[in-house]
Amino acid sequence: MPTPHSLEPEHPAARLAAPARARREAGPVAVALAGLVSLAVVMGIGRFAFTPLLPMMLHDGTVTLHEGGWLATFNYIGYFAGAAVCMFIRPDAVRMVRWGLVATVLLTLGMALPGGMPAWSLWRGAAGVTSAVVMVYTAGWCLQRLAELGKPELAGLIFCGPGLGIVVTGLGASGMVGAGWNADYGWLAFTVLAVVLVAAVWRIFVAQPAVAAANAPSHAAADTAAAPLDAQTWTLTFAYGLAGFGYIITATFLPVIAREALPGTVWADLFWPIFGAGVAVGAFLATRVGIAHDSRKLLTLLYGMQALGVAIAVVFPTVAGFALSSLLAGLPFTALVAFAMREARRLWGPHAPRLMGLMTASYGLGQIAGPPLATALVARTGGFASSLACAAAALLLGALAFAWMRRAWPLAPVRS
Template structure:
């Protein structure tokens, strides 16, 4: 095997034959490599370099989504008890984050927006806005900080999906995409465990926000082990050209289905801990619901390599059907058991769906992937905004909260049916031109 040594402006070239099976071949590579040009002094072989790229993406998503987006979920019951936050106040804070996520996705889709800058600047913004939640001030301050966290989270997601996944694809390590997206579940689980431990230790909500900011800071330093700004990193990224058979209709369908996914999942994702708290007075018990959600999310993305034998959109549709069951479980089986099943079904599919959707976007859009990724993320954010609005409307007209869960399940099933129909129609057209 030939040996390489990188200078600035060069990239690792790995023969395709050595990348056919990443799990069996990756750690057999033994080229000499000096990683100082990419800010990775601790990684001295291509195998560790590739793994380092994946772990950098994992850490970035753990911070941006696991903490920047979802740390508020286990914090909501604590802020209600400790700071007198009402359920309505919690809804406003959640809505500000969703709106920020939408704004961040739109910003990320602007032509010429550097993906690496979105990733790096977004991480620091998450750390700052999380720490700022511990500051005493008017309610508008918390609204502003949750909005900033939402903007930053969307930027990091789009930036990571554009830069890190493209780099892994170039190095023949696409099977590590699942490891990257396991970062979301890892961040959710860690944030949930920090909040759970804080409750048991008698910590207040403000102290826990600082603890979460510290956790985000550690993750940010890990993510920065790979210098995504360097020319050596950027120059090798090449996006696959879109297939001739792909049309804008397929891209529009991706955006629509991804938006329905956001609508369907947001209610259980936001209110699972609060629902558990209504059923259990013991924080030692209900505090485990959110970490369970995160663990299921992290493990689900690692299954992507075993699901590769089936069409990606079929797996996406099946995962949404499982999520639909989870969304309706608190209605079908009220009680702790139903909530546990809901946490597993929703937590075990929502990041898998995210990964599948973004992979499909990269395949369909080719060089325009960043803009399609941003459009899908914006649609997802719009679905998240519409979910609570629809739930509040149903409550205002006298319908129970369960009706909102049924509506979310219906949206997910409609998205699944659309994906299956489109994939079947595309396959039929290809076989019968």
């Protein structure tokens, strides 16, 4: 997941053009909810609606499992590219959010149209770029506005957006399956939903008044300096990449896996919404953890929890097993990102955005590697057990890496 930048709009004219009345209406709760809805659209619909719709596409015969895996991979490549681009550009944050939301609507619509693998691959790749860019600039703009409005504690609401979006699209797809819809009607329905949600928050995303603009040159200059790429940095980066690989097979194929293990059950389409609910709850709970806790200890526990969640689906492929697996795999999803970014800030201080960019690249590479490995192992073994075992092992290795970091580089005790 890419890291948020706190950005100032570069064009004073754009700030002056923003209606004063809209700014007055955008109080802290409105800003937080707008961020939640924006991330629900680009992540829950633009990025992860593909997961519950993939079984429908397989049933319709429009793609094979191998092709579905590659569509997911193109999306993750796009996400990686979008996150990398955000490391080097400093545009108007509001403009990027608005353009990205419109692009998400159009790219979701594109998946409902004829075109086959060539066109769909392009749309999924572009949707990955868009989701990363909107994630970065939505988070950056909303966090900055909440700080200016004196309500930074509302930031937790923003990051509930992806999980809630997953819940809505997952439950929606389940209803579509029950109604006998084809996948293209599902994409059209989610396009309409995205239009409604974007319209609801469009007026919230307006350029804010200039604040602390004089600080920008010194901050930019400080960011150009390089902090040392020491053993702690590389260990953190490697472990974070393992998280990208560890969750992505479940996040891509969970409904397909459940249908294969539990043919004919109505529960198969409900495990993905359970995963989304876990993501939303985990994001909220992460905001209640104080900064005094060692992030590496928390990451060790979260990686272990997610590894357990992934493994349960292999060992207990029952309704109860998949439900527990989905919940335990979803709870740490956003929380471990938050704590990993906090550790990056501890290590690199004012230069943390560079380390966060490196970590995001590692996370993205882990995501890219997951789906092709899963489909290759399915072709060889006939099931997903081997790929899920690999994912659980990767997460356990990440947990061990953070446990080793605590032992190798203990924190100085906090003086009261």
